[in-house]
Amino acid sequence: MYDRKKKIEELKKSIDMDKLPLHIAIIMDGNGRWAKKRFLPRTAGHKEGMERVKEIVEVASNIGIKYLSLYAFSTENWKRPKEEIDGLMKLLVYYLRVELKNLNKNNIKICTLGDITKLPEGPRKEVQYAVETTKHNDKMILNIALNYGGRDEIVGGIKNIVNDIKMGKIKVEDLDESVFSDYLYTKGQPDPDLLIRPSGELRLSNFMLYQIAYSEFWFSNIYWPDFREEHFYQAIVDYQKRDRRFGGI
Ligand code: FPP
Numbered sequence: 001m002y003d004r005k006k007k008i009e010e011l012k013k014s015i016d017m018d019k020l021p022l023h024i025a026i027i028m029d030g031n032g033r034w035a036k037k038r039f040l041p042r043t044a045g046h047k048e049g050m051e052r053v054k055e056i057v058e059v060a061s062n063i064g065i066k067y068l069s070l071y072a073f074s075t076e077n078w079k080r081p082k083e084e085i086d087g088l089m090k091l092l093v094y095y096l097r098v099e100l101k102n103l104n105k106n107n108i109k110i111c112t113l114g115d116i117t118k119l120p121e122g123p124r125k126e127v128q129y130a131v132e133t134t135k136h137n138d139k140m141i142l143n144i145a146l147n148y149g150g151r152d153e154i155v156g157g158i159k160n161i162v163n164d165i166k167m168g169k170i171k172v173e174d175l176d177e178s179v180f181s182d183y184l185y186t187k188g189q190p191d192p193d194l195l196i197r198p199s200g201e202l203r204l205s206n207f208m209l210y211q212i213a214y215s216e217f218w219f220s221n222i223y224w225p226d227f228r229e230e231h232f233y234q235a236i237v238d239y240q241k242r243d244r245r246f247g248g249i
Pocket of ligand 1: 030049073074077095
């Protein structure tokens with residue numbers, strides 16, 4: 001018989017804790033298909049997906065991951081039916097309300113990636129409250145990408161750079177990759193070492209385009225609502241077998 005607990009323990013033991021990825025990014029995909037397979041509405045898939053957010057955030061922080069970035073709502077997701085968007089916003093609010101205590105207890109700081117000024121007022125305020133309340137926590141940074149698009153982020157960064165050049169705050173000659181990074185939502189954070197995308201799709205879908213230049217990719221056919229602790233460990237174990245050369249030899 002399949003012993004899940006044993007499998008989890010074995011996988012956990014095979015992780016080299018001294019070589020953990022500093023930053024893991026996840027494209028949480030497959031909620032809709034998970035629900036469809038069960039003849040459930042898409043929002044049921046998102047609800048189960050939220051349960052996995054709780055689980056993976058806790059697991060990541062427990063094993064010592066320092067940065068976790070989750071793609072929760074893209075700039076393209078506004079094209080979905082209003083009902084589904086409302087459902088996603090409700091889940092976000094619910095998650096933050098229910099989990100805030102836990103996040104604080106686990107010393108997790110919430111940051112956002114994306115232009116949250118475009119979120120409806122209720123969810124926006126809830127997010128701002130969570131960011132404010134957790135701002136002194138320092139065990140793990142949890143980036144929640146909301147109304148996020150990689151291209152939008154890069155174009156927005158360029159606009160701000162041009163403005164700062166006009167205002168004399170920086171000079172064109174001073175602009176390099178490190179300065180440019182300071183104009184992204186991930187300012188001050190290391191780039192993701194590992195990008196996880198479940199659900200069988202093999203694309204980036206506009207997620208962290210600039211930051212992901214040298215990330216290792218881990219794809220799987222599992223839908224996000226089925227993505228458990230053991231899959232997270234497996235991704236790390238596989239990541240640790242990769243030979244990262246960053247363009248060198
Ligand atoms: C992609 O699956 C998933 C999303 C667009 C939303 C992700 C949201 C959650 C996991 C729940 C709430 C998040 C937080 C942070 C509390 P899809 O709907 O595109 O799936 P499909 O490709 O199978 O249709």
